[in-house]
Structures are given as structure tokens and as C-alpha cells.
Amino acid sequence: MKRKTFKAFGLMETVLALGILTAVLGTSVGLARFSVRASADSQVRIVAYNLAQRKIEQMRQQRDNNWLTSGKSWRSDWCQTSTSQTINHPYPPVAFTLTSACADVNPAVPDNNIKKITITIAWSDRGINKSIILETKLSNWKQF
Numbered sequence: 001m002k003r004k005t006f007k008a009f010g011l012m013e014t015v016l017a018l019g020i021l022t023a024v025l026g027t028s029v030g031l032a033r034f035s036v037r038a039s040a041d042s043q044v045r046i047v048a049y050n051l052a053q054r055k056i057e058q059m060r061q062q063r064d065n066n067w068l069t070s071g072k073s074w075r076s077d078w079c080q081t082s083t084s085q086t087i088n089h090p091y092p093p094v095a096f097t098l099t100s101a102c103a104d105v106n107p108a109v110p111d112n113n114i115k116k117i118t119i120t121i122a123w124s125d126r127g128i129n130k131s132i133i134l135e136t137k138l139s140n141w142k143q144f
Contacts, residue, residue: 040092041125043092044092044094044123044125045132047089047092047094047096048096048121048123048132049121049132049134051087051089051096051098051121052098052119052120052121052132052134053134055098055100055119056117056119056134056136059079059100059102059117059138060138063079063138079102079115079117079138080100080102081101081102081103082099082100082101082102083099083100084097084098084099084100085097085098086098094123094125095123095124096121096122096123097121097122097123098119098120098121099119099120099121099122100117100118100119100120101117101118101119101120102115102116102117102118103115103116103118104116105137113139113140114137114138114139114140115137115138115139116135116136116137117135117136117137117138118133118134118135119133119134119135120132120133121133121134
């Protein structure tokens, strides 16, 4: 009995190996693209949160400066009803729209000592509108 020796791959083995290789490479490329997009989205969201936090801190500083320097009362102009501005950030190159709103927590009480600050940051990413909202409350700490 003579044994057959196979010295090379046949056509079926080659096609099967190329199919497996293509599937593995396609999945790897897809995962890499997803990872890069998720990283870029996270970077934009971090910048948006920092801009919102900076605006809240600016409003807190305006409130404190009104009391410390000019002696203005709690019902002064530091708490504007609503403002909007566009911020062009260099890296990542995104145009953010920052909207701030300030209102009484309980409008039924005429001399409310707590203000609700709402900061909304909006931007467009690949044609999809995205936004984040930060809220905080500032009290008339001089009264307490």
C-alpha cells in the first residue's frame, strides 16, 4: 500500500484560510474605528463639561463679587434670566453653544433665597445634535 503525501495546500484550504483572515481583519478594523470614535466623543464631552462648569463658577463669582465689592443685594443683576453664546474650541475643533438660565427655585415666593442655575452646552457631531445639561442651586448665603 502506497501512501499519498500532500505537499501543498489545495484550493479549498486556501479559500477557507483567506475567509477566516478576512473576517478577523474586518472585525479588528471595525473595533479600531469604534474605539477611535468613542475616544473622540469622550474628548468632546469632557470639554463640554468643563465649559459648563466654568460658566457655573463664573456665575458663582459674580454673585460673590456683588456682595463683597459693591454691597449689592441678592436681587441684583448677577442672575440673568437667560443668556446664550457660541464658543469655538480649538481642540477638538467644535463650535459649542452655551446657554445659561437662572431662575427662582420657587417662583411663588417673592423673596426666594435660592436660585437654580441651568447650563446647557450643545454641539453637532457628524450631523447629530448633542447636548449636556448641568444644574446647580446657589443660595443667598449672606442671609443664612
